[in-house]
Amino acid sequence: REDLSQSGVYFLFGTSDQTDDNIVYIGQAGVRKNGEGLLYRLIEHKRNPDKDYWTEAVVFTTTNNSFGPTEISYLENRFCRLAIEANRYVVKNGNDPSPGNITEEKESELEEFIDYAKIVMGALGHKLFEPLTDKPQAAITEEVSEEELLLFMKRKSRKSGQVIEASCKRTNEGFVVLQGSHIETIDSESIPPGIKGRRQRAKIDENGILQENILFRSPSYAAAFVIGGHVNGLVEWKTKDGVSLKEIENSEEN
Structure with missing residues (x-):
């Protein structure tokens, strides 16, 4: 043409x-x-x-x-x-x-x-210019639609000794690690190269606090981003009541 x-x-x-x-x-x-x-x-x-x-x-x-x-x-x-x-x-x-x-x-x-x-x-199906969320994390915690699910992770890091706490929102596009989450700043030797690159490019302050929302296609990639190494996101991400994502997905299939 x-x-x-x-x-x-x-x-x-x-x-x-x-x-x-x-x-x-x-x-x-x-x-x-x-x-x-x-x-x-x-x-x-x-x-x-x-x-x-x-x-x-x-x-x-x-x-x-x-x-x-x-x-x-x-x-x-x-x-x-x-x-x-x-x-x-x-x-x-x-x-x-x-x-x-x-x-x-x-x-x-x-x-x-x-x-x-x-x-x-x-x-054309590309939401390239649409923000992941228009609301700050505090508002997201209070307002989550029926199609979305708010998840949390809390564990003590053996690498840094810090308690890592992060929140994540499941959407119809994937899993959004939310701004304000505490990110482990030390990478494991086994960290996937792609996740390592995402961590290097992400806006994380000197205290390990995430300054932006980041979308991942799977819960394990989202969890690996937070932890800095391989991890099973289905097990690590849980609701505020302690129900794992794996349990939720199993119940949704039944």
Whole structure:
């Protein structure tokens, strides 16, 4: 298609082989001297062994190829920041894209384009820009929908000697380790590499307190993130009444 030879921004979606986390790479493509644009950039990524994780691409452009370098730089920057803030996907961009230097009028125009892109992305099934939760942890503890389940973990760490206490919310998308949870800061030697990477990238203060909500696809990955090593999340996560997640899931199956 001719519009794929234009300039624009693109999203590469995939899943981590190690943690089963959703992954996204957000990039931009300008029209080159040879007339190639978005499609050629996607082909370059497909040939790159370091970016072989993606299985789906979503591109945004215009009908009249009106995006120049400044516009696509601004869009790439904004989309990256929105995805990082929502924290649903692991954003694979190594560098923070430059926002460029645009006028207020152009910024308003591009923000309208971003709002449109959010709607399209949601319709395609990617909740890339939707926050995990709009409420602070205190509110979540009090208000949990019927489809969700609030879970807790408390155990003394043999590595640091500290009592690790964390909370987690089961949703229809996975398991969200909640902001305010106490995270073990010392990794076990057996920690899965993908979980180790998530721990390194997470916002955890000097006291081991998690400063953001983080979504995991399984209870064991969520528990491993908290403990810093292999652990059975079905057994470790429990309700406030001490009922394990395994017991709950067994009762739900019956």
